[in-house]
Amino acid sequence: MTSGRTNGKGAIGGLSPLPLSGIRVLELAEGWAGPMSGMWLGDLGAEVIKVEAIQRYDHARGPVEAPEGLTSYPDKKPGPRPYDVSAPYVQANRNKLAITIDLSRPQGVALFKRLVALTDVVVTNMVTGVPEKMGIAYRDLVKVRSDLIMLISSGYGATGPYSRRVTMGGAMDGIAGYTWLRHYADQTPDTITYSTHTDVVTGMNNSLSVLMAIYHRAVTGRGQLIETSGVEASIQQVHGSLMDYALNGRVHTSPGNDHPFMAPHGCYRCKGDDRWINITVSSQRQWQALCRTMGKPAWSREPRFSTQAGRWANRGELNQLIERWTQSHDSIELMHRLQKAGVPAGAVYDQADAAHDPHWKARGAYQTVVLADGKSYPIATPPWTMDGRRLAVRRPPPAFGQHNQYVLGEVLGLGDDEIARLQAEQYIGDTPLGAASSGPLSNRDQTVRPSPRG
Amino acid sequence: MNGALAGLLVLDLTQGIAGPFGTKHLADYGARVVKIERPGSGDVARRLPPFYQDDPHPEKSGRFLFLNTNKQGVTLNLKDPTGAALLRRLAQEADLVVESFRPGVMERLGLGYGELSASNPALSMISLSDFGQTGPYRDYRLTELVAFGLAGPMYANGSPDREPLKFAENAALGIAALALANAAVAVAVSGKLTGQGRYVDLSIADSMLATTQNHPMSYFYTGEVSQRTGTAMRAQFLIGSFPCKDGYIAIQGAGRGEEWWQRFFRMLGQPELSKDPRFCSSQAIMEHGEDFDAVWYSWLMDHTRIEIFDAAGEARYPIAPVYTSEDIYNDPHFNDRGFLVEIDHPATGPVRYPGLPFRHHGSPPDPPRPAPLLGQHNREVLQGMLGLSSQELGQLAAAGVV
Incomplete structure (x- = not known):
């Protein structure tokens, strides 16, 4: 299967409908946890539209101009549009469309609201308080779509003393109790590699919370606001040590690779x-x-x-x-x-062993798709097999602004002249403004070596 | 019952950690989850530590108690034809069956998806297994460590001169649980909307492999693989965990550009350092690593975890304290939010559990109920749902079916 072509309604011709077929999601999210929330929904069949701006885009895409030599890019060459192919972006944005709208100006917000009126779910991972400032909080958007489901995902949640603090996966690792429990048993917590496992957990909890709200809406007709805390979702994962403290007052130390009772x-x-x-x-x-x-x-x-x-x-x-x-x-x-x-x-x-393992090949864990640079690459597929068919990458990770014409033209019904005006006034575009990066070069600043099995 | 999943009926045949954790997500948000356990011994998780007062009693496993909140417990011997027949009757009423037997067992018991859905086409079923229902490793077995090593980022986690290291507790099983719950609600939605159920084959190994931490994209791009780095370059990239006056902090501030360095030095109370030629750019800081470390480490050692966390909050920089379980229970934020919830169970009395990871403002669930005692809801479910008489139930119990 190659690039995803839609029939204009979000459904894919030729395949039996997926569970979330007909559900439209707008994703205002960056990094890992937020985009993964939308990705799982897209995997399960929703039409997920990633909304960025030429003034501010998902920092997982990396910089507009990148040096050569980074493993985030094909053959370590960033190419003319590195932000379309950077590995951290590609890994969390399959099965989506991508558009741009500048939400820092009222006309952009108005345009966004017209889209919300045709949308089932809005997913964001902005810091608490930011959607309110921008005029796109739930209370604003529910006025244009009364049964809207809106997810506000943040690190610490919308209430409580830390609610306005910024965080990222590597910091969440500490406060959620992971760092304390995952170093070598004979060493201290400051000796380990950082991890963004909390982002993975957050993303999957986010998509789950939205799925539940979709179910609730299917039964009752009512939408709602959902608030998630990535830290609290992560804490749930280390419930073994928490329950021992709750039951017995015992504080666990890191076991390394040891098990509480298995040996060897x-x-x-x-x-x-x-x-x-x-x-x-x-x-x-x-x-x-x-x-x-x-x-x-x-x-x-x-x-x-x-x-x-x-x-x-x-x-x-x-x-x-x-x-x-x-x-x-x-x-x-x-x-x-x-x-x-x-x-x-x-x-x-x-990674080479995992990429070439015969079991995963037989299970359809990878699929070759054409990425935004026009070349074919293997890419991981969603984990589910439904009715005998592995869920697919129906749409490769989209180029920046790739679907402006489809979404604004076909979905919203704007005329060509209006789209041209929006582009001229920099409300939309398919190239980020300026060379300055808001984001990291790579989410995995790790050394690499050539694989003997590659 | 209230909650987003109110009205959803799930038959849960799973045991251990991954399956019950997945269905816990459903039960905690209002689904009616009927947990089917083997008569006598029950779920294997009843024998997993930690135990209340270290007493290895089947009703005192903290693991089991956490993973099975808000479920109803029924004992049923599915290897007995009468037991299997009762399950088939329950499946007529259900929206979803979730099972984690080894591949092929459900078919052998006469409980395959085809049989269960024949007269209930809206029924969906999820089979959770170690490696999946198909493929060359179908009959292989895994544990958390094995799954994390094969399908997770273990190879690249740890020190280069030592063995690869796993993550905290059960990272792979927890991810599989979330993949299970996501699929469960997705097929419940389409079952509700279309009247057509689905069969889902999900494996723990596939779930872990599919998370972005171990996507081999950079390998596909370059033929190179991520390796263990330990703490090399950690200070300059400001990533990972660092010691401070009274413990450790965790930070992820790497490569975020000049504005982030300004925030960083503001947090240190030394904003002028962002104009110091040694520290005015990421490149300059890399070249003056020792000077940078002197400033950074001395500030860390002068401040407590909480002082650093507060300073980071002011400066909008992503740092958090490294917490133990005790720290989490005593933290004002989690207490203020009501995240830790008290649940009263007959074997332990009231205990505070980690609570809900997300909140539905329009469909709050009921206050949590404790995990079921073995067979606690036999009467309620088998009499209430199937209309068995007390006498029939007594006969089934005598025959060891329930």
């Missing part, structure tokens, strides 16, 4: 450069299967290791013994041997 449970070095395997054992049967596979059936009778409690108490020694075995084996071959013996084990995949 760890990441072991394999043959080759920086190759690893995870092995986890939760039953006597799995333990015996592991011992047999290692060629050490006697270990399963070793008193120190014969019970789960014994293995856990002696896990340091056990881990060393296992690693002595794994380090002479290929991680992927060993995974298959252990899995076939009934032991939950998995190689630690780098």
Whole structure:
């Protein structure tokens, strides 16, 4: 499947309707969490229109002019329009249309409201208070669309002492309790790589909250305002340690790769450069299967290791013994041997391993699409298979302002002359203004190495 | 029942963490979720720590109690033909069945989607599994660690000279739960609007792979893969966690341009430093890393987590304190918002749980109810929904079906 062409009503010709077919979403969001909220809705069939401005655009697109050499761009070359293809943008914006409207001027807000009148859902992740200032708060928009569903997503929520504070995924990681729980057990929290896992959790909670409101509207006919807090959504994910505190007053420290009771449970070095395997054992049967596979059936009778409690108490020694075995084996071959013996084990995949894995190929986890630079690339698909068909990337991540003509012309019914005027007065456009970037070059400032398997 | 999903009836055959976490999202927002457990032992999560007062009693698992709020609990032996027949009758009334047996088990029990939906075409079903219902690894098994290593960003997380490191608790299972809940409500919407159900095949591995943290886009672009960096370049990029006077803070301020550096030095109470030639641009700061670290670290060590958090709030800079579970429970913001909710359960008494992650202003749910005791709602569901008599229920109990 290549680029998505619509039939003018948002539905895709030839495919059976998706669950959210006929639902239109306007997305005013930037970064990761906000755009992912819209992405999941688009994956499930909604027509998601990403609204940016030539004066201010989603910072995940990166700068207007980027240097060569960054892994965010095809062959590390940013090309003439780097903001159409930067990897952080591409990863969170499939299955969307993209338009521009300058919402800092009243005429832009008026135009936006005309679109809202034809829209089911508005998704934003602006800081609390900003939509009110711009005149696009729920109370403003519900006047033009009485059954509107509007999501206001923020880090700390719309109420409470921190509600107006800015945040990003890497900071949410700290206050949500993740940082405290995810470093090496023998080190301190300031030794780890940052993570934006909170953004992923926030985005999926956001789309879920909207889906529920769509259900409610289907039953009652009523729309509503939804308020989400990315931090609170993230806190839910570490409920194990929170419940232990609530029940017993106990404060957890970071276990590293250890498990509260499983042993062995760890990441072991394999043959080759920086190759690893995870092995986890939760039953006597799995333990015996592991011992047999290692060629050490006697270990399963070793008193120190014969019970789960014994293995856990002696896990340091056990881990060393296992690693002595794994380090002479290929991680992927060993995974298959252990899995076939009934032991939950998995190689630690780098991105190349994940991209070439035969299981995910068979599952349709990737699809080749034509991106905005006119070239074909593999891209990840949505995770769901419905009625035997993997949900698809129906529309590749759109170029900046790509759908101005379709949305303003066909959906809103503006004439060509009016669209030309909007363009002349810089309400709309397909090129960001100026060279200054509001955003990071890449959300993953990590070193990379060429893949031997590439 | 109130809440956005009021009126939605879900039969939940899942157990453990990922499935019940997914259906908890539905139950917490007003869906009627009937949780089907095996008679006798029940959900395996009843045997997972932490336990109230460390007593490994099946009604005292904090894990189970959290994951099963607002659900109704029914015991039913699905391997018994009578039990399977009762489930088929319940499925006539339901909007959605969610199951997490190993692939093929539901068909063997005579409970495949075709059979359940034959006389209820609006019924949808979601099968949640480790690797999916198809594909070469269909019968492989995973745990959180295995899923996170294969499908998550584990390879690039940690120090370059050490083993890759997982994230906190159950990142992959929690993501799968959210992917499950999203699909559940989506198919419920289309079932409601079109009268036509759907069958969803969802795996924990696919869910984790599909999150943007591990998209191989930069690999597809360049043939290069992300690697573990530890804390290299951390200070100059202002990313990650740093020590301070009384603990640690977390920050994500990387590469956001000159305006962000102005905010940064304003936060430090030294706005003039943004004009210092050593610190006037990202490039200059990179070149004067030691000078920069001296300013930054000495300010950190002079201030507490909360002082830094407040200064960042004033300067509009993304920093937060590194919290423990105790810090979260004692924080004024989460308490002011009512995020932590008290739930009374017979085995534990009233306990404060992490509450709802989002709020529907037009459809607030009812106050939360505790997780069900094993078989607590057998009578209410089997008599109320299926019209069984007390005598029939007694016979089923005696036969070990419920």
